[in-house]
Amino acid sequence: MLKTYFLTAYRALLRNRSYSILNILGLSLSITCSLLLFLVIRYELSIDKFHAAADQIYRLTVHENYESGSIRSGSVHFPAAGVLRNNNPGIVEMAQVYGEEEVQVTVPANGQEPPKYFNTEHPVAFIEPEFFHLFDFGLNLQDKGKALKEPNMAILTQSYAAKYFPDTEAVGKVISLNNKLNLKVAAVIPDLPKNTDFPFGIFVSYPTLKNYIDYDLTAWSALTSQQNLYLKLPANADTAQVRTAITKTLKAQMPEKKRERLIFVLQPLKNLHYDSTYETYSRRTTSMEVLGIMAVIGVFLLATACINFINLATAQATKRSKEVGIRKVLGSNQKQLMLQFLGETFLLTLAAGLFSVVLAELTLPFLNRLLDLQLTFSLLEEPGLLLFFLLELLVVTLFAGLYPAFVLSGFQPIQALKSKMARQQMAGISLRKGLVLVQFTICQLLIICTLVVSEQMRYMRNKDLGFNKEAVVLVPLYKASAEKMFAYRQEITKLPGVQQASFIFSPPSSDFSYTTNFTFDNQPHNAAFQVNMKLSDEHYISLFGIKLLAGRDFTHQPPTDTIRQIVINQTMQRQLGLKSPEEALGKKMLLGRNMHGIIVGVAKDYHQNSLRESIRPIAMVNMGGASSNIYFLAAKVAPGQTQNAIQGLEKVWQKAYPDYIFEYQFLDQTIADFYKEDQRRNTLFRIFSGISIFIGCLGLYGLVSFMATQRTKEVGIRKVMGASLWDITYLFSKEFIQLVLLAFLVAAPLAYYFMNKWLQDFEYRITLSPAAFLIAGMVTMSIALLTMSFQAIKAARKNPVLALKTE
Incomplete structure (x- = not known):
């Protein structure tokens, strides 16, 4: 039928x-x-759902409340993990993670072959051994984590091991990060699953971090999105009760002036990929x-x-x-x-x-x-x-x-x-x-x-952002000190096709930001909001075509000067309660704990982030020849001279950094990546x-x-x-x-x-x-x-x- x-x-x-x-x-x-x-x-729904304890894992995040709004960060202060370990407020286990993007890996010469240089495709993770207890990735890696108890140890995934050591066993070999850290390969593990927000290929022991970054790991002032703290709570734990205990424990140890504004929040691992409020190491949220x-x-x-x-x-x-x-x-x-x-x-x-x-x-x-x-x-x-x-x-x-x-x-x-x-x-x-x-x-x-x-x-794409984004090439300098490039400043400005060059912390619009507390006009207390600092030399404002409403541009300032020149934006002027840009001129500022400056100009507002976000207070600071916070070289390229300019910049780069790979990006493409x-x-x-x-x-x-x-x-x-x-x-x-x-x-x-x-x-x-x-x-x-x-x-x-x- x-x-x-x-x-x-x-x-x-x-x-x-x-x-x-x-x-x-x-x-x-x-x-x-x-x-x-x-x-x-x-x-998308499977991201990090495969961990055995996925329902018990949380990321500790920080909210800082100001009169002008709240700043939310997926990171936590460096001392927080140590305080919580010493005064356990109901936590089963925890692990710190510090993710570093765009790292150069060098495989040293072995007598027969010259050194080999690689740029990592994924972030490098500085982790504690407990990381592999919290996140199992279905690979049973708990024993591997023990190799990361000592400093200067590394674990590679199979893909990275095959890339760096194609014809030999990777375990026992040495690799170098940014020609700064020499690491011994302690183990090789299988590649992590693709459906994770932890897309790491290299794991470095967390004790090594203190020799890699400039932050004071004991100070409560440092807060960077690269630093995350993950906690495992007991099954069926009362998260509100645990959060209250964590907040009480941490605030008891931090300076009094920071306690008022801080709120600690537990973000479930299962929500990590779907909440765009915070960043993830994969740089993706849906x-x-x-x-x-x-x-x-x-x-x-x-x-x-x-x-x-x-x-x-x-x-x-x-x-x-x-x-x-x-x-x-x-x-x-x-x-x-x-x-x-x-x-x-x-x-x-x-x-x-x-x-x-x-x-x-x-x-x-x-x-x-x-x-x-x-x-x-x-x-x-x-x-x-x-x-x-x-x-x-x-x-x-x-x-x-x-x-x-x-x-x-x-x-x-x-x-x-x-x-x-x-x-x-x-x-x-x-x-x-x-x-x-x-x-x-x-x-x-x-x-x-x-x-x-x-x-x-x-x-x-077409909105006027308030600055010039066209034909600007950015060369990252954060892989090494900028001092060597400073020596070639004159040579760079004379390169064919380069109209102007500036050493900067970050371009006007970037997800690479530096926010800090500040005091204004000799007041005894910090202002009621934070400011986004843009550190640079005296060519920053003219190169990016930022318009001034009052005052003047930066002049040359040697790094030995103790009083820095500062140009603020309109939003900051208004939030300071000043009725006109001219009122801000000559006022003193103390940025962070020790950066003194005087306001020499007020700039028209420009967008420093995606158009999803409002314009925030900005302080552009002239760092002169100081290189500690200079992470990019920005070069304004003449029309039709892009190739000549890039070739010239590469030659100068190779003179300054022969052991580093030359990289560059265009500012307009960086901004397009926001969307x-x-x-x-x-x-x-x-x-x-x-x-x-x-x-x-x-x-x-x-x-x-x-x-x-x-x-x-x-x-x-x-x-x-x-x-x-x-x-x-x-x-x-x-x-x-x-x-x-x-x-x-x-x-x-x-x-x-x-x-x-x-x-x-x-x-x-x-x-x-x-x-x-x-x-x-x-x-x-x-x-x-x-x-x-x-x-x-x-x-x-x-x-x-x-x-x-x-x-």
């Missing part, structure tokens, strides 16, 4: 090839998208809202394809009414007929599913490049993926096939044999209209949202919007084709009676034009609500205007008209004599 059902279904589908092709194409595209989205969502949007888009695409199927199947009812009548006369009941038609739906869905597997395999590399992921697709080797695929085929079969099967199997045999079925009963016109309305509402909703997101991305994740998702959503429109047009094309076939004689009569090509085209199109317009009226307010809510995440954003909505409506209408007009014109151009012969 089952064989008969499928054989009959197969023959029916062959008889209606165009109907079958349209449905298979629409379903395969939607299933492909849903499979790819499933892979992305599953990957909000649950974004994952929810991806899931909704996958459902929308499947729904659009299923609507196509229902519309075309119900429209085909007139062709199959006699078949149903004959089957019922021969003894088939409604249940058997429903199984027959569901079998046809399943065959179509199965064919589409198999085709989608091929499409997913082909498009996955593009998706990996777009989202910078390493997803794999192996249907037979991944039970979860296979189960999702089979469930999807079942759901699509039932959702797309159940109603058409019910309609077709419900025909009365006598009426069906006489072809006297009511048109509404056979074709389901009202249902088709409703489904087309839903389909094009989804399409227009996606298009409007995509246009708004694209406009916001364009706004962020890299947003841009990637925008590209993905644009693709899905296009696919949604395409699937909708496939269904529209099929419906108009069917209408043209059903109304062939009517068209012939109308042409004989004098109807024009336009009249015939309008006859076929008017019903669907009304539906597209109605869909726009439904989609527009929904899109406005969702996009207005999304834009609230940006401090600086576009204003929603009717343009995006009108463009979406016009694009959808134009595509729908083109789709319909092709078939309508084809029907209208037929010979009316042949049309009148049609039965």
Whole structure:
């Protein structure tokens, strides 16, 4: 019996090839998208969920409250771990982690080969042995952690070991970090899983850190995002109670003036990847809202394809009414007929599913490049993926096939044999209209949202940031002291293509920041907010084209000067309660504990971070020739001279640092990286919007084709009676034009609500205007008209004599 059902279904589908092709194409595209989205969502939801104690692990974070707002940091002060170990407030275990990015690794010469230099692709982690107790990575590494108790010890992952020592055993060998630390390789471990926010390839013993960084590890003043503290709490612990105990313990040990503003917060490991408030070592966070949007888009695409199927199947009812009548006369009941038609739906869905597997395999590399992921697709080797695929085929079969099967199997045999079925009963016109309305509402909703997101991305790329970001090359100097490059200052400014050069702590806009407390105008207490310091030489303001509202630019200042020149921004001037920029001039400041300065100028506000964030108080400080806090060389390049300038900078670099790899980056690209994740998702959503429109047009094309076939004689009569090509085209199109317009009226307010809510995440954003909505409506209408007009014109151009012969 089952064989008969499928054989009959197969023959029916062959008889209606165009109907079958349209449905298979629409379903395969939607299933492909849903499979790819499933892979992305599953990957994002799996980040660091595999640790055995994942539910018990927390990161200790710090909030500093000021009158102007709260500063939140995922880091904690260096002495905190020691205090908590000595006064354990209900913690099972803890581990400190210090992550250092863009480190150069040198493999020393061995007598036969010269030294080899490598830049790390992932952060280097300075960790305590307990790190491998908290985070097991499914690799059982507890014993390996013991090797990190002593200073100057390192553990490599297999990939890094093979890279640095391809022809020999890595254990026992020596590597150098930034030509500053010599480390002995104590062990080699398997590569960590990809789905983690701890993408480390080199682990260094934590006691080594004191010889690597300039921070005082005993001082409560130092707070850097590179330093994290992870805690393991008892199972089912009362986190509020533990947090209170931790806060009490830490505040009892820190200086009194820091206690008032600090709040310690426990961030669950399971929330780490989904909270953009704090940074992660992977430099990636994905909000649950974004994952929810991806899931909704996958459902929308499947729904659009299923609507196509229902519309075309119900429209085909007139062709199959006699078949149903004959089957019922021969003894088939409604249940058997429903199984027959569901079998046809399943065959179509199965064919589409198999085709989608091929499409997913082909498009996955593009998706990996777009989202910078390493997803794999192996249907037979991944039970979860296979189960999702089979469930999807079942759901699509039932959702797309159940109603058409019910309609077709419900025909009365006598009426069906006489072809006297009511048109509404056979074709389901009202249902088709409703489904087309839903389909094009989804399409227009996606298009409007995509246009708004694209406009916001364009706004962020083109907005005047308040400084010059074009043709500025940044050369990192943090791998070694900047003193050597200072010796080549004159040579750098004379290089072909280099118009100006400046030694700086960080560019005007950067995620590399230095915030500190300060006192103003000899006041006895710190100000009620912190300031973001920009340390540089006297060329900083002119090179970046920062505009001054009052006062003057920096002048040359030797490093021996004890009073530094300072230029503040408008925001800082206002938060200091000064009514005009001129009032700030000549005022004294004490930055941190020992940096004295005098304000010589006030600059117009510029953006120092992503446009998601507001402008913060800034103090630009002239460090003269002091190199302790100089991490970049910035060079302004003449138009058309980029290559010459970079080649010249590389030659100077090699003179100063022959044992270091020359690197550079453009400032505008650094700023564009602020929005890299947003841009990637925008590209993905644009693709899905296009696919949604395409699937909708496939269904529209099929419906108009069917209408043209059903109304062939009517068209012939109308042409004989004098109807024009336009009249015939309008006859076929008017019903669907009304539906597209109605869909726009439904989609527009929904899109406005969702996009207005999304834009609230940006401090600086576009204003929603009717343009995006009108463009979406016009694009959808134009595509729908083109789709319909092709078939309508084809029907209208037929010979009316042949049309009148049609039965």
